[in-house]
Amino acid sequence: MMIYDYCIVGAGVAGATLAAALRRLQPSKTIALIEMDGGIASPEAEQEVVIGRQFGLPITRYYGLGGTSSLWGGACVLPNAQDFRSNAWPIDLTELLPFYDIALQSLGLLSKSDLDAANERVDVKNDIAALFVNGVAAEFQFELIQQLLPAPNLFHKYDIISLGVNVIRNAYCTKLNFLSPRRVESITVEIDGEKIAIKAKKFILCCGALSTPYLLHRSGSIDKSLLCNKNIGCYLSDHPMGFIGQVRFKRKVAAPYFHRVKGSNDIRYKLGINHSRYGFNHKYYLIPSFKVGSSTVTEDVKRALLTVRERSLSFSEIMTLVRNPSVVLQILSYLFANNPKVSLYDIWMIGDQRADCGSLVKRDLGLDGVEKKIINWELSKENIDEMYEAKEEFINLLRYAGFSVTAHIDRSHFKEYLTSAAHHSGTCRMGLTSQDGVVDKNLQVFDIDNLYISDASVIPTGGNANPSLTIIALNYRLAEFLAANE
Known part of the structure; x- marks a missing residue:
């Protein structure tokens, strides 16, 4: 052999x-x-049994050549030092930085130093960022994120x-x-x-x-x-994510959701807003919207549309799209990275989950003798409360800067809007x-x-x-x- x-x-x-x-x-x-x-x-x-919180996505994994790179959105995010919390990681960020550069180069993207330089070259004079940059507190930082579109199967x-x-x-x-x-x-x-x-x-x-x-x-x-x-x-662990509200501007503007940076080989970027709070990091995105308000149903369909490469839409999802053409416009705007001028933007939050030993994957042999994979993804009450309070700080920042925030998700419904990010x-x-x-x-x-x-x-x-x-x-x-x- x-x-x-x-x-x-x-x-x-x-x-x-x-x-x-x-x-x-x-x-x-x-x-x-x-x-x-x-x-x-x-x-x-592998007979899977989910006994905890549902992931809330139609697909979170793909079995085949390339694995989940058959599904991913192509976002290549460099972590910061706070992500490598000393009480959890046996290495620090500086030890891994040379390999991040190798990874970026292998994907045809900018190195960290070149990305930092590109960040300085971004012209935001006519962007949303410039409208409230003076009101951004120290715990909020704008960040350019390189994204491969279309995302390749590795x-x-x-x-x-x-x-x-x-x-x-x-x-x-x-x-x-x-x-x-x-x-x-x-x-x-x-x-x-x-x-x-x-x-x-x-x-x-x-x-x-x-x-x-x-x-x-x-x-x-x-x-x-x-x-x-x-x-x-x-x-x-995962990244709990979801819609948290909408912000309305007095005039129509093109959101800095995607950028093309001059001198960087036409690489596409997303602009995220990092929020460091009590040792944890969260991120917000402002996404062009074409309809006031949202619901868990329409948010579910948006997530379903992002996975149509490997699945078909259900009848109920198709009917939701027929009744909500604004959802289609928003997804097309995302997929084709165009920046329409609108006055209404959805606010999306991607949260940092606290490690919890009760959130787990285990093997179980039932009374019937059949082996099962038990999946129990849990978000603690403390984790959800901390994310909600972080969200409130960001919403209040927008209001302080003079913007109107609508469709604001309150505490009683906040948990319903959070799903897995398939991370x-x-x-x-x-x-x-x-x-x-x-x-x-x-x-x-x-x-x-x-x-x-x-x-x-x-x-x-x-x-x-x-x-x-x-x-x-x-x-x-x-x-x-x-x-x-x-």
């Missing part, structure tokens, strides 16, 4: 990036890249097939097989009902924050050493020791010599940054570590 140098489980954002980086750094090494496929459906072998962008990586498709990884308590000998994959063992010197799990801990739990039921780490599957993370978090994490700062699973995890599950805190760029940067860093320690 062939023994690969590296076996990567999952061909999504993490796995595709790692496979491409390893191939460039170690062209002579053999790499197996395992992908389950299946599209938007969860595999039959497996195809990296051209993994032509790199000579052995891609094994329609292969569902069912468990890790241990040679000893400290070493994985092989993984078992199921292909068309047949179980096959794949051996490698090193294994890297890139299955995502909902599937990686489940695989570890399944393997731990066979090899008890994995069960010793109480952090596996815990601290399931699942934290379930195999990095830590200094096995007491506070599942992997160390080099993404090696504690107490197992040849097992690594390198997907969003290792991110301890979400901050206000979309996780994709951080995942890509972490995998470039891991590829260099593995090459240096060969």
